[in-house]
Amino acid sequence: xxxxxxxxxxxxxxxxxxxxxxxxxxxGSASHALISGANGRREQDTEQWISAFxxxxxxxxxxxxxxxxxxxxxxxxxxxxxxxxxxxEGQVLRPAKLWCDTESAAENQRLLEWLGGEQxxxxxxxxxxxxxxxxxxLLWMKEQHPRLFARIAHILLPHDYVxxxxxGRCTSEHGDASGTGYFNVRTRQWDHAxxxxxxxxxxxxxxxxxxxxxxxxxxRIRSDLAARLGLNPQAIVASGGGDNMMGAxxxxxxxxxxxxxxxxxxxxxxxFAEEPHISPQPSVATFCSSSGxxxxxxxxxxxxxxxGAIRELLQLDLYQFNALVAQAPIGAEGVTVLPFLNGxxxxxxxxxxxxxxxxTADNMTRANLCRAVVExxxxxxxxxxxxxxxxxxxxxxxxxIGGGAKNPLWRQIVADMMATxxxxxxxxxAAALGGAIxxxxxxxxxxxxxxxxxxxxxxxxxxxEATAVEPxxxxxxAYEQAxxxxxxxxxxxxxxxxxxxxxTVAP
Numbered sequence: 192x193x194x195x196x197x198x199x200x201x202x203x204x205x206x207x208x209x210x211x212x213x214x215x216x217x218x219g220s221a222s223h224a225l226i227s228g229a230n231g232r233r234e235q236d237t238e239q240w241i242s243a244f245x246x247x248x249x250x251x252x253x254x255x256x257x258x259x260x261x262x263x264x265x266x267x268x269x270x271x272x273x274x275x276x277x278x279x280e281g282q283v284l285r286p287a288k289l290w291c292d293t294e295s296a297a298e299n300q301r302l303l304e305w306l307g308g309e310q311x312x313x314x315x316x317x318x319x320x321x322x323x324x325x326x327x328x329l330l331w332m333k334e335q336h337p338r339l340f341a342r343i344a345h346i347l348l349p350h351d352y353v354x355x356x357x358x359g360r361c362t363s364e365h366g367d368a369s370g371t372g373y374f375n376v377r378t379r380q381w382d383h384a385x386x387x388x389x390x391x392x393x394x395x396x397x398x399x400x401x402x403x404x405x406x407x408x409x410x411r412i413r414s415d416l417a418a419r420l421g422l423n424p425q426a427i428v429a430s431g432g433g434d435n436m437m438g439a440x441x442x443x444x445x446x447x448x449x450x451x452x453x454x455x456x457x458x459x460x461x462x463f464a465e466e467p468h469i470s471p472q473p474s475v476a477t478f479c480s481s482s483g484x485x486x487x488x489x490x491x492x493x494x495x496x497x498x499g500a501i502r503e504l505l506q507l508d509l510y511q512f513n514a515l516v517a518q519a520p521i522g523a524e525g526v527t528v529l530p531f532l533n534g535x536x537x538x539x540x541x542x543x544x545x546x547x548x549x550x551t552a553d554n555m556t557r558a559n560l561c562r563a564v565v566e567x568x569x570x571x572x573x574x575x576x577x578x579x580x581x582x583x584x585x586x587x588x589x590x591x592i593g594g595g596a597k598n599p600l601w602r603q604i605v606a607d608m609m610a611t612x613x614x615x616x617x618x619x620x621a622a623a624l625g626g627a628i629x630x631x632x633x634x635x636x637x638x639x640x641x642x643x644x645x646x647x648x649x650x651x652x653x654x655x656e657a658t659a660v661e662p663x664x665x666x667x668x669a670y671e672q673a674x675x676x677x678x679x680x681x682x683x684x685x686x687x688x689x690x691x692x693x694x695t696v697a698p
Contacts, residue, residue, distance in 0.1 A: 192216065193263060193266065193628075194251070194626075195268070195625065195626030195628070195629075196247070197626060198267065199268075199269075199434060200289065201222060202220055203240060203243035203244050205219045207252065207262070207627070208624065208631070217250075217253070218254060219248065219249065220250065221244075222243065223239045223243060224239065228294075231294045231296065232294045233289045233292040233533070241356060248420055259420065259423065263423065265422075266437070268433070268434045268622040269348060270289060271290050271348070271434060272289070273289050274346070275347040279342075283352075284342060288331075292323060293323060293533065295322065296322040296327070298327040298331045298334070302388075313471070316385075318478070322534065322536070323541075326371060326372030326373045329346070329386075344397075346400070348433075350367055351367070353431075356416075357412050358411070364405050364432055365379045365405065365481070366479050366486065367433035368479070369478035376485070405480075405483060406629075407430055407633065410427070411424070427633060427634055429633035429634075432626075433478075436478070437622040439480055439481070440625035441618070441623070441626075442621045443590075443648040444461070445480070447462070447463055448463075448586060449588075450588075451591075451592060452605065454593040454595025454601065454605075455494060456496070458491040458494045460576055462486070462586065463480060464484055465484050465485070468582070470487060470578070474537045475488070475582055476490070481625075494595070495594065496533065497545070497567065498565060498568065505557055515558040516561045519563075522670075523559040523560075523562040523566060525676075526547070526549045526560065527549050531546075532545045537575045538681055540681075566604065588612045588614060589609060589611050589614075603660050614656065616653070616654055628644070628647055629644075
């Protein structure tokens, strides 16, 4: 048995996998609270992650009804781009700044200009650094908290920190490291010179974790922690990875031809590639995967937060909200929401605010508002799909994961808007499942160095054909009109460049 952990924005999820049969035996979860503030501040206390890990793991073991001392390995997935800083004694210096934090947008812009703009960043790193990436958070901390900055001894990402808690070692792997902004995705190495630009003393370079391969174990769980959690003291801790990389493994997206879409706190869309074919589109991040390849990816920053804001405004529970979405027609009778409550990454609008367009005395209904916000957040993913298709990514089917994937109406909206069939995987908690699968792979490699991740995924990953939906031709045509309206509003409101007209490109 293997334990998969997903430490996300809203909470931590734990999943217990029998890798021999491919069955998920038990699951558990515990929530996190967000620290929000002016200028896009989004942070969390790392102690919450530890408490949630403990509670979620206990719940998963209890549901499975098994002895945790039989667990052979642990794989941790974490929200990307976050910054956790430790002092020389291993104490956390301040709350972790998260992926959705845009407080360092100005610092990001200065760093981007130093790199030579978008093209300079692409040429040097293989990605364009964006607000929310870890690198600008370091510069922000240096300028806003210089005394704490001077005490930095270790720089970690969220999943790296959980692994540090488990093992006492500071490590990172290529997938999650890809989203730091100081990592070259082509060479899979840290960019030391970029960190020296931020701090010439070399402090940041010395604080970097050791890079390890995705199949390598960090070590064994600390014996005192194993006793506290009721786990096997010989259990290995795998490298883990970012939530998108673990989600790719958890959906079997480890070979060319698959596209995974996540409807979670953020919206993400990614596909596997065997080579680092860097897209000229700055919004496409050609991250490394946590399976040995690359993972071209786009990420939107507003998803459940925008839907939740409309629900709260109209005082609706989830059932009432979904019923109203279903009542409104495609295009919400001309009502369009640009849902950029927390700025946006795709399209690249870090300082944007949300806006509502097209209201008239006739169409200003609760149903249209609900429909418009769901369509608005999904249009951002359509924008990203156009970018991926422009870079050569093809897929006959989209695998859907995340909380939103459980909604049949939203699945149909995705299929119609993307003009592509959609199906959910059997386990929607793909990142936690991916962590468990990676731990099983890591364990197998200790016994058989050529052990195949593909074989483990074939055993443990499946799709739920009962959730499959096909695009409706009439709906596809209607959404093309609504999508063009969305793109024109983005241009008119923010002057944002949109991708070429790709409506004739085959899925």
